Structures are given as structure tokens and as C-alpha cells.
Amino acid sequence: MATLWTRWLLSILLATLPSCFAQDPPAAPSPPECCTPCGEKNNCVDIHCSNPGLDPQIQYSLHWEQANSEEGHLINRFAPGWIIPRENFSHGELLVWIQAKNEYGSAESKKVMLKTANILKLPPPEVASNQEAFEIFWNFTCDEHQRSYCDVRYRTKTEQVWIEDKDVSGGYTIEIPQPCTVYELQVRCSCGIGLKSDWSASHRLRSTETAPVGVLDLWQDFCGITQTGSDCVLTWKKLPPTCGLILGYEVKLSYNNGTLEFLNVSTAEPKGLLVCEEIQCHLTSSLKDLSSVSVSAYNAQGATEPSNLTLPMPGKEKAFHVEMNAENLTVSWDSSSQLSDNLKEYVVQYKQIGSPPGQGFDWVKSQRTAFFKGHYKKYTPYRVSLFTLSHGSEVHHISSVTRYSIEGSPSAVPAFNVFSIAANQVTLSWESGPLSEQKGVILYYQIIVDSGVQGQYVYNVSASQKHKYTFKLEHLTPEQDYEVRIRAVTVAGPGENATSKFKTNSHEDLAHRISTIMIGVSVVVVICVVIALYSIFVRERNVCLPSFYYKVPDARNSNIFKNNHLINDSLSWICIALCEPHPKISLLEVVEIQSRVFKSSLEKASDPEGLTRPVIGDECSQMDSQDDKREEAVPEECHRTDHRYGREEYSKMVDSEEERDKEEKKGEDCWSSSEEDNSTSGYEKHFMPTTFELLTV
Structure with a gap:
């Protein structure tokens, strides 16, 4: 029942609603504007009428009639303009009006009297200038x-x-x-x-130009705090355009070695040296090895005062606060302390890292705060720096920070490796990667070690400004398989994982064996060196020579040791004491051997008891001097004896009886040969001293 009642009320409302919103006839339009435009050949023919204020929702029509005739004409046209053809009117006067009409009625504008001779409209003139x-x-x-x-x-x-x-x-x-x-x-x-x-x-x-007024706002595109300027470019802000047309810039470059260079760069033909954008201009050449620069702008009437700038030098660190979003960048610092007499102002600059010179770069000079308005890309690093500028145009770098308008999760850590694997520890290495790919300020690196049975271990390594990192995992289990994952963490959260697997070595690993072998080899080398040094020391006291040395006798060649196996062939060294400080035997008994030579010699001797005399062997110098005297006393005919010791070379000695007889006959002219050959072998003859040698001592 209620539904039928509602429908009845709704039908009555719909029937009476149109009468409540009944529309009126349109308002009267304004009169038309008419003229007879003339072309280049003065062909003034048709009349053109228009009314720019017409409502496009209403139908309009143009009406006209001759002033002296009641015959009327009209043009129904839904357009802002009408054309009255020449054949539809005659020269004289016309009445012209506009009618507006809709479904509720119509309205007409005032009638306008047109004189065809006065509505001629010639084309505009052509203008020239001086x-x-x-x-x-x-x-x-x-x-x-x-x-x-x-x-x-x-x-x-x-x-x-x-x-x-x-x-x-x-x-x-x-x-x-x-x-x-x-x-x-x-x-x-x-x-x-x-x-x-x-x-x-x-x-x-x-209008006529005057010399440009003011100085250029001169700065360098962000290049760190190094004084070399290898990656810096000089930049400045344009003067206001109302100051005249700038024809070029005069640049003076001062180098560290004291030389000067002047450049005149034209804005019309920069020749690759100058790049100008809407607000800024910058030189394409590097600031390497430069100490200071100055730039002035000039036009046809003159030039500005030079703007001087020195390359930034490190200054006293000062903390500052940075707030950054997609549209604004605000930098503030502690301004409680008054500026010193030499300090003029602070300079704040920002630079989009990785962008070319002149792009994504701006600076502001202020004494308290700096505000930048622009569009800052998300996940894009910007380097914000604070400088001080003195009255002498000296620039000091205070501090720099990296900021993002919006930070995101970083990408995977690049160059992640596991090396130096031992039984209980390994060393990890990775790189921070370029700032343009980090998507945010990295707070720390998270390392997750998974050994399967023993569970997981998590380590957090603090991030710093360095590019390469190393971390040592200790207290690992030998011969155990591990999986290690690393990821960077920003305020937006952790990034992608970089994963590596390894297996620890056993206790007796190859490296340990190699180190043990090297230690053993080193010990052997040290022992050999000590033995060699000791041998050199012993040679100064005892002559220890190999058995083949030509001055040392070999006992195995003596007749005494013939058919005797007491000598050990393994002995390769025989030592003879030359200068023993305390010899056990200090006297040598000389036994007389009867011979003609010795008898005559003894008869001439004044001392009948001189057959036996002591020979003291304490001084080596005495032996050497005696050897020199014996060299002079031995006749040259004894060619078989040694030139120093009066003995034959051992290599030339023969022990056979036949050879000894030949030697005895051949050496009868030598006074010491015949008698000794009968009682001694060739070995003793060669190496034992003769009686004459003992007597002459």
C-alpha cells in the first residue's frame, strides 16, 4: 500500500516540475559591427558583419533593408559573422540588426544605419624602423x-x-x-x-644600451673539495635581460704556477667553449691546476666589474641540517655565532649526482638558511654542500651530505665474493656500488650466515664512505658447508640479496702444509748458512781442504798405508793445523843420515852437538820467511820441486821402484835426493822436510 502511494506522489511531482523551471525568451543581442574590407587591389565589394559576444546556444539571424525601401532581407546562420553580398544591396544607407530566437520567444538588437561609403576599411600599413x-x-x-x-x-x-x-x-x-x-x-x-x-x-x-650593471654570480659546478679541479667546470648565472644584450664574456684564468690565460668567449659563436641555458652559462674546459678565476660580461657599451672566485679549500667542519622532498630543498645551519669580519656569507649548493655539467645544479648565497624550489627525482642522489665565502673571494668547503627526495630499497650488493677460506674462518668482500644505483642512503649491510645444522647467524656491518668492504667470519666449523647472503639496508628497508656458498677446509689443509714445509726449508737454509760461516771461521785457524786440493797429501798414496784398509773413504776433508797457538809437540828431533853431503856439512859446523836442534813452530811469520829463503836456496836445476816448498807436485810423483831409480839418477846433481830415496818412499820424500831444511831453520 505504501508503495502505491509513493508512486502516485512521484508522478504528480514529475508532471508539475517542468512548469517550475520555465525559461524566458533570449535577451536582446548587441548591434552588429559591419565594414567593407578592401584588399590589396581596392576591390571593396561585400559587407562583413560580426558580433563576437553571441551565445553559441542560441540561434541568431542578420537582418537588413534599404533605408528608403521596406523590402527586407535576412541571413539565418549559426556563426559569429555574416556577409552581405554586393548584389543584395545598393549604395546608400542600410539598416542592419540581429535577431535572437529560441523556443520561448525572440529578441532583436538595435538597428544600425550604415552608409556604404563610410564603412570602407583599407588594409593596415607596412611599418619600417630606424x-x-x-x-x-x-x-x-x-x-x-x-x-x-x-x-x-x-x-x-x-x-x-x-x-x-x-x-x-x-x-x-x-x-x-x-x-x-x-x-x-x-x-x-x-x-x-x-x-x-x-x-x-x-x-x-x-633602446640604446648602457654598460651592464652589477657582477656575475660566479660559482663552480660541484667537483668535491679537491683543489686540482680536474672534474670542475666554471659556471655563472645570467644577468637580467633588461640590462641589454650580452655579446660575450671575458675570462681570466690564474694557474697554480703563476701563469695567466685570457679568454674572450662570444655568445653568438661560442666555438664549443661556452654553453648557455635558460638561467646559467658554463665553460666546457676543466679547472685543473687553476688557483682562481674572474669573469665579466660585456655588450656594445661596456662590461661589468669582474667577478672573482678561488677554488674551494678545506675549512672547519660545521654540521648543517637538510630537509628534502619532491618539490622543496631546505638547508639550515647554526647561526648563533656572529659572522667574522672576513666572512662575507655562506654558499649552499646542490648537485644531482651523475648529471652532466650545468644540469641538476644550483646554488644560493645566504647567511642563515637556503631554500630551493624545484622538481627532485625520487630514488636519485643529490649532493648538498655548504661553503663559506670571504670578502677576499676565498672559498672554504665546510661539509657535504648525500640526500634523496624519496628513498627506496637498494639493489643487490655488487662484487660479493668469498676468499681466503680456512678451517675456522673466511673473508668476505663486496663493493658499495655507484650512488646512482643505491636508491637511498645505505645505513648498514646485513650479512646472514646459514650452516644448515647449526642455524643462522646475522651480522650488521656499518656503512661508511669507502667503496670496498671486507669482513671476516670467524669461529666456523671445519669441513662444513655454508651459505652466506648480504644485502644493503636503507630507511625504506633491506634490498635484494647477493648469495655465495663455500665449504671450510680441514685442520691439515694445504696452506698449513705449505707453511710447515716453508718453515722447514727455512730452518735448513739457516743451518747451512751457519755451517758455511763456521767453515770460513775455521779456515782462518785450520786449513780444511778437500782431498783433491793439490797442496794437501792423501794418506792413501803412502807406502805405509798400502794394503791397509784403516782409512775410511767417506772422509772427504783432512785438516792441517798451520798456526796452532799451543802445539802438543814443540821439538822435532833431526836424525843424522850418513851421506857425503851431510858429512862435509857437519864437519864444517862449529858446534859438534848441533846434529840435534829444536825447531819452534809458534810463529807463522817465521815459517813464511823461511819458506821464502828456501825458495832462493834451491837450485833451478831441481825442476821437480815445488817453487815454494821445494817439493815436487803431487800429481807428478810416482811410487814405483823403477820410477824412483830413474828419479835418483836424474837428480844426482841435487844434494838432497840420493840418500833420502833409499830410506823413504816417494810420499815421504815429497811431503816430509829434508835435513837441510831442518838445519837451516
């Missing part, structure tokens, strides 16, 4: 019975309102133009009683 005189002139021709009437209007480039002068003919001059200002001028004309032409195209004049 820049030096700051004058424009034009050419507008009328009939010989008519004169031209022209209007001029002008405004500066920065203004919106026109200044107009009427009834001007021939030309127009702005008397006192503002310097360094661009003016825009237009002209329209008419002949006699005709309508004014449309305004001509805008013609621009630049």
Missing part, C-alpha cells in the same frame, strides 16, 4: 582628395597596457626611451571618413 634614431615610419596611400589619418600605440615588452597617440602621419619617434628596453609598436590608418584599418604587425625597437 634603430639609431629610435623611429618608425610607414606608407599609407589615399585618393588625391583624401588624406590619411593614423594612430600609433606602443608598450614595453614587460607591460600589458598600450600607450596610444592619434592623428599621426608619416612616422613616429619615442623621445626618451628607457635604456636597455625593448619597445613594441603598432600603426593603423584610414582615408577621410572611412573606417580605421586593423593594427599592423608589432614592430620591436631596442
Whole structure:
């Protein structure tokens, strides 16, 4: 029942609603504007009418009739303009009006009386100019019975309102133009009683320039705090455009070695040395080895004062606060302390890391805070730096930080490796990667070690400014398989994992064996060196020579030891004491051997008891001097004896009886040969001293 009642009320409401919103007839439109435009050949024929204020939702029609006739004409057209053809009217006067009509009624505008002779509209004049005189002139021709009437209007480039002068003919001059200002001028004309032409195209004049005023805001594109300037470029902000057209820049470069270089860079033909954008300009050359620079802008009238800048030097560290989002960057620092007398102001700059020179870069000079407004990309690093600028144009770098407008989770850690694997420890290495790929400020690196049976271990390694990292995992189990994962962590959370697997070595690993072998080899080498040094020391006291040395006798060649196996062939050294400080035997008994030579010698001896005499062998110098004397006493005919010791070379000695007999006959001229051969072998003859040698001692 309730539903039927609701439907009945709704039907009544719908029936009465249209009458509540009944519309009125349209409002009366404004009168039309009509003219007879003339082309270049003065073919003034049709009449054109328009009304720019018409509502496109309403139907309009143009009506006209001759002033002396009641015959009317109309044009139904849904358009802002109408054209009255020449064949539909005759010269004279016309009444013209507009009618608006909708379903609720119609309305008409006021009727306008048009004189066909007075609605002629000639084309606008052509304008020329004289820049030096700051004058424009034009050419507008009328009939010989008519004169031209022209209007001029002008405004500066920065203004919106026109200044107009009427009834001007021939030309127009702005008397006192503002310097360094661009003016825009237009002209329209008419002949006699005709309508004014449309305004001509805008013609621009630049007033006489003066020398540019002020100094350039000079700085260097962010290049760290190094003084080499190898990756820095010089940049500056343009002067305001109202100061005239800048033709170029004069640059003076001062090098560390004291040399100067001057550059004149034209803005019209920079030749690759200068790049200018909407606000900034920068040189393409590097600032390497430069100590200071100065730049001035010039035009046709003069140049600005040079702006000087020294390359930044390290200064006293000062903390500052940075707030950054997608649209704003705000930098503040402690300004409680007053600026020193030499400190002029602070300079704050930001640079999009990885961007080319002149892009993603700006700076502000201030004494308290710095504010930048722009569009800062997310996950993109920006380097924000604080500098001080002194009155002497000295620049000191205070501090720098890296910030992101919006941070994200970092990508996987690059160059992750496991090396130096031992039984209980391994060493991990990785790199931080480029800042442009980190997507945020890395707070720390998280290392997760999984050994399967023993569970997981987590280590957090603090991030720093260095590029390469190493970390040692200790207290591992020998011969155990491990899996280690590493990931970087930012405020947005941890990034992707980089994974590596390894197995620890046993206790007796190869490295341990090699080290043990090397230690053993080192010990052997040390022992050999000690033995060699000891041998050299012993040689100074005892001559220890190999058995093959030609001055040392070999006992196995003596007849005494023939057929005797007491000698051990393994002995390869025989030592003979030359200078023993305390010899056990100090006296040598000389036994007389009967011979003709010795008998005659003994008879001549004054001492009958001199057959036996002691020989003291304490001094080596005495032995050497005696050997020298014996060298002189031995005859040259004894060619078989040694030139120093009076003995035959051992290599030439023969022990056979036959050879000894030959030697005895051959050596009868030598006084010491015949008697000794009968009682001694060749070995003893060669190495034992002779009686004469003992007597002459």
C-alpha cells in the first residue's frame, strides 16, 4: 500500500516540475559591427558583419533593408559573422540588426544605419624602423582628395597596457626611451571618413644600451673539495635581460704556477667553449691546476666589474641540517655565532649526482638558511654542500651530505665474493656500488650466515664512505658447508640479496702444509748458512781442504798405508793445523843420515852437538820467511820441486821402484835426493822436510 502511494506522489511531482523551471525568451543581442574590407587591389565589394559576444546556444539571424525601401532581407546562420553580398544591396544607407530566437520567444538588437561609403576599411600599413634614431615610419596611400589619418600605440615588452597617440602621419619617434628596453609598436590608418584599418604587425625597437650593471654570480659546478679541479667546470648565472644584450664574456684564468690565460668567449659563436641555458652559462674546459678565476660580461657599451672566485679549500667542519622532498630543498645551519669580519656569507649548493655539467645544479648565497624550489627525482642522489665565502673571494668547503627526495630499497650488493677460506674462518668482500644505483642512503649491510645444522647467524656491518668492504667470519666449523647472503639496508628497508656458498677446509689443509714445509726449508737454509760461516771461521785457524786440493797429501798414496784398509773413504776433508797457538809437540828431533853431503856439512859446523836442534813452530811469520829463503836456496836445476816448498807436485810423483831409480839418477846433481830415496818412499820424500831444511831453520 505504501508503495502505491509513493508512486502516485512521484508522478504528480514529475508532471508539475517542468512548469517550475520555465525559461524566458533570449535577451536582446548587441548591434552588429559591419565594414567593407578592401584588399590589396581596392576591390571593396561585400559587407562583413560580426558580433563576437553571441551565445553559441542560441540561434541568431542578420537582418537588413534599404533605408528608403521596406523590402527586407535576412541571413539565418549559426556563426559569429555574416556577409552581405554586393548584389543584395545598393549604395546608400542600410539598416542592419540581429535577431535572437529560441523556443520561448525572440529578441532583436538595435538597428544600425550604415552608409556604404563610410564603412570602407583599407588594409593596415607596412611599418619600417630606424634603430639609431629610435623611429618608425610607414606608407599609407589615399585618393588625391583624401588624406590619411593614423594612430600609433606602443608598450614595453614587460607591460600589458598600450600607450596610444592619434592623428599621426608619416612616422613616429619615442623621445626618451628607457635604456636597455625593448619597445613594441603598432600603426593603423584610414582615408577621410572611412573606417580605421586593423593594427599592423608589432614592430620591436631596442633602446640604446648602457654598460651592464652589477657582477656575475660566479660559482663552480660541484667537483668535491679537491683543489686540482680536474672534474670542475666554471659556471655563472645570467644577468637580467633588461640590462641589454650580452655579446660575450671575458675570462681570466690564474694557474697554480703563476701563469695567466685570457679568454674572450662570444655568445653568438661560442666555438664549443661556452654553453648557455635558460638561467646559467658554463665553460666546457676543466679547472685543473687553476688557483682562481674572474669573469665579466660585456655588450656594445661596456662590461661589468669582474667577478672573482678561488677554488674551494678545506675549512672547519660545521654540521648543517637538510630537509628534502619532491618539490622543496631546505638547508639550515647554526647561526648563533656572529659572522667574522672576513666572512662575507655562506654558499649552499646542490648537485644531482651523475648529471652532466650545468644540469641538476644550483646554488644560493645566504647567511642563515637556503631554500630551493624545484622538481627532485625520487630514488636519485643529490649532493648538498655548504661553503663559506670571504670578502677576499676565498672559498672554504665546510661539509657535504648525500640526500634523496624519496628513498627506496637498494639493489643487490655488487662484487660479493668469498676468499681466503680456512678451517675456522673466511673473508668476505663486496663493493658499495655507484650512488646512482643505491636508491637511498645505505645505513648498514646485513650479512646472514646459514650452516644448515647449526642455524643462522646475522651480522650488521656499518656503512661508511669507502667503496670496498671486507669482513671476516670467524669461529666456523671445519669441513662444513655454508651459505652466506648480504644485502644493503636503507630507511625504506633491506634490498635484494647477493648469495655465495663455500665449504671450510680441514685442520691439515694445504696452506698449513705449505707453511710447515716453508718453515722447514727455512730452518735448513739457516743451518747451512751457519755451517758455511763456521767453515770460513775455521779456515782462518785450520786449513780444511778437500782431498783433491793439490797442496794437501792423501794418506792413501803412502807406502805405509798400502794394503791397509784403516782409512775410511767417506772422509772427504783432512785438516792441517798451520798456526796452532799451543802445539802438543814443540821439538822435532833431526836424525843424522850418513851421506857425503851431510858429512862435509857437519864437519864444517862449529858446534859438534848441533846434529840435534829444536825447531819452534809458534810463529807463522817465521815459517813464511823461511819458506821464502828456501825458495832462493834451491837450485833451478831441481825442476821437480815445488817453487815454494821445494817439493815436487803431487800429481807428478810416482811410487814405483823403477820410477824412483830413474828419479835418483836424474837428480844426482841435487844434494838432497840420493840418500833420502833409499830410506823413504816417494810420499815421504815429497811431503816430509829434508835435513837441510831442518838445519837451516
